[in-house]
Amino acid sequence: MPNNSTSNQVRLGLFVVVGVGCLLVVLYLLGRQQNLFQSSVPVQADFRNVSGLLKGNNVRLGGITVGTVKDITILNDTTVRVQMNLNQDVQRFVRRNAVASIGTDGLVGNTIINLTAGPGAAPAVQAGDVLPTSEQASLDAMLATLNISNQNLVGITSGLRQVTDKLNNSEALWQLLSNEQLPADVRRSAQNAAAASAQLAAAATDVRQLTAGVRRGQGPLGYLLTDDAFANQIGHAARQLAGTSDTLAVTLNGLQRQLQRGGGPVQTLLTDTTAARQLRQTLRNTAQSTAKLNESMTALQHNFLLRGYFRRQAREEARLAACAAARRARDSARLRE
Amino acid sequence: MSPGTLPQPAAAPAPRNAEVVLTLEHISKSFGDNHVLRDFSLELHRGENVVVLGKSGSGKSVLVKCMIGLLRPDAGRITVLGQDISTLDHEEMDQLRARLGFLFQSNALYDSMTVRENLVFPLRRQWLADRRDQEADLVQQALEDVGLADTANKLPAELSGGQRKRIALARTLILQPEIILYDEPTTGLDPITAREISALIRQVQQKYNTAAFIISHDMDSVRLVADRVALLAEGGCYAQGTYEELARHEDPRVHDFFT
Amino acid sequence: MFSSPFLAETGAIAQFAGRFFREGFRPRYEVREFFHQCYVVGYQSLPMVGITGFIMGLVLTLQSQPTMAKFGAEAWVPTMVGLTIIREMGPIITALVFAGKIGSSIGAELGSMRVTEQIDAMEVSGTNPFKYLVVTRVLATTLMLPLLTVLADGIGLYASYVGINTQGTTTLALFINNVLSGLTFAEVLPAFFKTFFFGFAVGLVGCYKGYHATKGTAGVGAAANSAVVVSSLLIFILDLLAVQITGLLGFN
Structure with a gap:
């Protein structure tokens, strides 16, 4: 029997308390992770394919774990019912029209259930509700699509190769490319085209002036x-x-x-x-x-309407002619002087 | 019996009239083909020291272990303090053992405990907490009885052979047994120490009026402690009587021990 | 009937275990000695077990890190190390260290008590040595090894955290979250419960070997030695059984 048994008992007590405490902390943390100590809301969803979902996998809403998969049962040959337990405190965020889909946590991670909010307003989910589901493109489906794309790509590249082969073997094309006269011709054509279009623009301006004038007149x-x-x-x-x-x-x-x-x-x-x-x-x-x-x-x-005009016109012309004649006469007179 | 005197032939009959505390009747015990005890019978009276003499390997230790219940005889009956030990269960045997003391040849001190703890151990085993206050007094008393009052806090390994023997005796005495069984108490000790131990055995007998069953082949010690001597040979009680009677015995087998 | 020392020994140990259950749960209870043994077996083994656990966690982390980095999965190191330590390495390493330290000391202690007749002396002084020596020790090892394992796991995980931080930085909170993310009750509880059996095996074998030691001081050495050997072997056998049983129960 030990002499200093009291202090030894204290040490033993400390040892036991720390050991048991460690264990309890780990168990509590695990329990909290698996939501054992929280009241939960059971909801359900039916899938065609759950992609290897297991009991205890996480249920996520907006990427946050809000519950776990409680049970997976096969209803019939095309329907698998997944029962989930959602945490009580997120119940109000999960609407009745939230869509459940199967996803994965990373490329090689666990299978999870993602809840995404459905369109429109709906009341909060209640115990026992069956949520709508959507079959998201699984990795398999994505790989299948990728395979088809791949095959297409093979076709495209082989076609491309034929085209380049033909181009390489075509002498006409290479002659065309090596002809120096051609660019000059093309440049000239372009200049002509530019000139033509400038003229066209001028003509258009004339027409616009004409029509504008008509519009302005009373x-x-x-x-x-x-x-x-x-x-x-x-x-x-x-x-x-x-x-x-x-x-x-x-x-x-x-x-x-x-x-x-x-x-x-x-x-x-x-x-x-x-x-x-x-x-x-x-x-x-x-x-x-x-x-x-x-x-x-x-x-x-x-025409009687325009007679005046033409008469005036004639008069004016006559006057101008007279002026011009007078000026000419004056000029010639001045020259003569 | 007067203290300090050697046993007289005349003194021997006196205890015979006293109450019989231990009876061995027709004990047989064998280990395989080795028949150690064959039809051994002996009586022990209150206040009497009986020495069992025998050669090494003659079954003396087996005999004493049968008495304490560590071994079970193949045949025969052992009655201790009026109780047939073969009929007792574990619980009753423990209660009976509290009234018996056993001094081991190797002392069997608990070497992980101090002297005090060694002495307290049987006390605590036998009593519950109600007599805890007497503990220190009893330990002191037992240590004084064996003359080693100042060793209470030492470990057995720190003591000499004679001291260890005394402490072992103190541990036996602390429960104030009615019968003490000594298994070769002086073996391995120098003659002076052996004589001291022998004297101690006598003192204990006189102080507490205990019956003692002593196994020995140390004739010096036998002469000092024995009221009666029994000779164990060929598995049975070959001869018995006082030291002087056997010393004068003419049978060569008996005679060999006393020469 | 053929005689086989192995079968005889197995039978004797089984009988010894049966005696433990027969006598261990009846009065009187050696409470004081039980607590003392808990102190010796549990508290005094903590430094040894702690150092082993620390090194185990550190080495496991530093060894797995380069390999995991090759796969680009360095973020999985805490999860993997946590799973390894808590499920297997912690229990088994702690139990083996415990068998080496406690199994041998029990074997040697009881063996020397046997050969110096101390066990007989106890019996004579009205104590049931089986209850006083064997039951207390077996109970102490059975109850203390799980605690030691939990602490060794904790120390090992801390060492792993230290090891990860020698290569980069991880916060303690992230580390703990990573470790916990890989764990479930179905992994922690079987690993915890099997350590009770490991502790029971170490205590029982140590006590059996010591209690039945013969042939003087050489017998004491043999008792200590075979206590360690047999209990270590038994630990592995129990571990195998535990894997099979948890598998049958669907926890794997």
């Missing part, structure tokens, strides 16, 4: 009566028309000369009777048009 009648610019423009148009017919005449002369000389492509063109007839018709039309324009102009001059 009715075409008033406008025509008041605006000098319009009269100028009409005059200008007439002059141009006249210019055009002059040019046309020159062209026709040229053509006639060519025909008489009997050479060049034009002759070939014109020896075709149909083409010659059409060309003649066109020329005739042009002549008729100019004749009608002349008639119109004459009619305008005699």
Whole structure:
């Protein structure tokens, strides 16, 4: 029997208390982890496939463990019922339309059940509720998809290879690529196109000015009566028309000369009777048009509405001509002096 | 009996009239083919020292272990203080053992305990807490009886052979037994110490009027302590009588011990 | 009937165990001696068991870390080490150290008490030595080894935490969470309960060998030696049984 038995008993007591305490702490922590000491709400969910879920696996809501799987039973050949115990304190966060799905904790981790909130509002889950489920793409399904993608990729790459082979063996393409003339031609074409488009833009501007002018005027009648610019423009148009017919005449002369000389492509063109007839018709039309324009102009001059205008116009022209004549006379007189 | 005197032949009959405390009747014990005890019978009276003489290996230790219940005889009856020990259960045997003392040849002191703890151990075993207050007095008394009052806090290993024997005797005495069994109490001790121990055995007998059953082959000690001597030979009680009677015995077997 | 020393020994130990259950739970109860033995067997073994547990946890961590790093699973080291220590290494290493320290000391102590007749002396002075010596010691080893194992597990896990922090930084809270995440009751409780049997085996074999020691001081040495050998062997056999039984009960 020990002499100093009291202090030894104290040490023994300490030893026992620490040992038992350690054990109890571990058991308590484990119990808390498995929610043994917390009242829980049992809910259920039916799956087609639970992917190896086990009793005691975690149930997570938003990634936080909120319960554990209590039991797994097979209802029939396509339905597996999973009973879960949710912690009481998260009951109010789990809605009745929350969707349960099977997931994994990391790539090689445990199988878990994920709860995700369903759309819309719903009351909090109650004991015994059956939650809706969704079959999420399992790893197997993902791997199957990946396999198909893989096969597609093989097809694509083999096609790509054929294309490149063909390109490599095509001399025409390489000639095209090595031709130095081609870029210059292309550049010139581009410049022409740019010029054409600039002209087009200018034309468009003209048209816009025209239409804008019409819109600004207080009715075409008033406008025509008041605006000098319009009269100028009409005059200008007439002059141009006249210019055009002059040019046309020159062209026709040229053509006639060519025909008489009997050479060049034009002759070939014109020896075709149909083409010659059409060309003649066109020329005739042009002549008729100019004749009608002349008639119109004459009619305008005699129209009572515009008579004043044209008279004034004539007067103005006369005055200008007189001024010019006077100036000319003055100039010549001054020169003579 | 007067203290300090050698046993007289005339003194021997006196205890015979006293109450018989221990009876051995036709004890037999064998280990395999070795028949150690064959039909051994002996009586022990209150206040009497009986020495059993015998050669080494003649079964003396077996005899004494049978008496205390450490061994069970194959045949025969042992009656201790009026109780047939073969009929006793463990509990009753323990109660009976409290009235017996046993001094081991090797002392059998608990070497992990101090002298005091060795003495207190049987006290605590036999009593419950109600007599705890007498503990220190009894330990002191027992140590004074063996003349080693100042060794209470020593360990057995720190004591000499004679001191250890005395402490072992003190441990036996502390329960104030009615019968003390001594298994070769003087073996391994020098002659002077052996004589001291023998004197101590006498003193104990006179002080407490205990009966003693002493196994020995130390004739010096036998002469000092024995009221009656029994000779154990061939498994049986070959001869008995006072020291003087046996010393004068003509049988060569008996005679050999006394020469 | 054939005679086999092995079967005879097994039978004798079984009988000894039977005697323990027959006598151990009847009065009188050696309460004082029981507590003293608990102190000797439990508290005084703590330094040895603690050092072993610390080294075990540290070495296990440092050894597994490079391998786990190869698989990119360094974060799993606490979980793995925790599982290993609590389920297997803690109980078995502690039990073996315990068998070496306590089994041999019980064997030697009772053996020397036997050969110097101290056990007989107890019997003679009205004490049942079986209750006083054997029951108290067997009960003490049975109850103390689980506690020692729990403490050794704790120290081993702390050492593992230290080991992990030599290579990087992990907070204690994360470490504990990692360890706990790999554990369930079905893993902790069988591992805990089997240590009761380990402790019982160490105490019983040590007491049996010592109580039946013969042939003087050489017998004491033999008793101490065979107490360690037999109880170590028994620990492994019990461990195998524990695995099978927990497997049958569906805890694995």
